[in-house]
Amino acid sequence: MLSFCRFQTKHIDLNEMNNKTLTIQLLIILVNMMLCSCATSGLKMRTEVDSLSYAAGYCTVCEYKEQEANIFWFIKGAVPDIEKCNFDTITNVLRMAFAGRQPISYPDANHKIHDFFDAQNAGCPVNLDSLAIVYGILFYQDKFRKEIVLFEQNPDILIKGMHDALTDNPKPLLGREQAENLLRDFYEKRLPARNLVKAKQYFAEIEAKTPGIQRSKSGVLYRIDKMGSNERINRDTDICRMNYRQTVQLGGVAGGENSCEYEIDRCFSYNRFPSPDFLEIIKLMGVGGKITIWTDTNFLNLRSATSPNLPLICEYELVSIEPYQEE
Helix, strand or coil: CCHHHCCCCCCCCCCCCCHHHHHHHHHHHHHHHCCCCCCCCCCCCCCHHHHHHHHHHHHHHHHHHHHCHHHHHHHHCCCHHHHCCCHHHHHHHHHHHHCCCCCCCHHHHHHHHHHHHHHHHCCCCCCHHHHHHHHHHHHHHHHHHHHHCCCCCCHHHHHHHHHHHHCCCCCCCCCHHHHHHHHHHHHHHHHHHHHHHHHHHHHHHHHHHCCCCEECCCCCEEEEEECCCCCCCCCCCCEEEEEEEEEEECCCCCCCCCEEEEEEEEEEEHHHCCCHHHHHHHCCCCCCCEEEEEEECCCCCCCCCCCCCCEEEEEEEEEEEECCCCC
16 A cells, blocks of 8 residues: 555654554544534645645545554544544644644644643543644644645645545545555656756755855765864775764755754664765765765665655764674
8 A cells, every 4th residue: 555645653652552542543533523514525626736635635544544444443432532622623723734833833742642641541621622732733743744745735625535534425536546546646756856856956055055065076965064083984894883864855945944854873884875975975074073965865765764856964973983893
């Protein structure tokens, strides 16, 4: 099944509740509130954005329902307080989040969810309006920003797709196969081409305004932020420990807020670095050195994690070099 259609709660860690259960509960809220009139019932698709938005909402929920059908309906009857959350509040929060106006931050929502479940477990009343706001933020952040943010969305149409899938509408705006084919074509063909255009514009802007920036022999943009000591990598078998941070510019805009980061302290062998271009640049600094590289997601084989041709900023610090010793 298409990986971009999967619901995954990646960043929530509840003490007594696993991630899968929370994700199911998020969907349960939507299922139960669909019994009310839905403000999106008369919407129609008029643009590519509308079609992609509907397909994303519809396919995501369809696939998750198939994967978790049994536990989904079991938990439906086990959390009555959560089922009473106002669907309109949740969808309004989703719309605000898509527009960049989140009523609370994602970290705050993540903390508050602990408080809500602690209160529920203790038999204390829970403010359902506040809970609906928190669920809306978590639902947006974990399900759509991370996996479907790569194209512009129409929140109302996306919610309509969710509504149709959750209520098994016999006449959806797009059939399941049609929606999946639409998304597949976009992610595999149209999106990479658009990313490439944006990336070229991004790199031109970075090169023009960044002091000290250079191009490697292979054409990769880099800047040496700190040279480090005279201790350098001189054997292909050397073991290097490096701190690094990789920032994917999802919006393709220099300095934009729409990005995701990966920060890791990692040890790896020099001859197992991801590409010859990378080796060429890392050789330029010594232990204690720092370097910034501007490239794209193909450079470090991050295509599966994001999308081809997205601008990527890599910051590296060479912590130590040790000779490889066979055991």
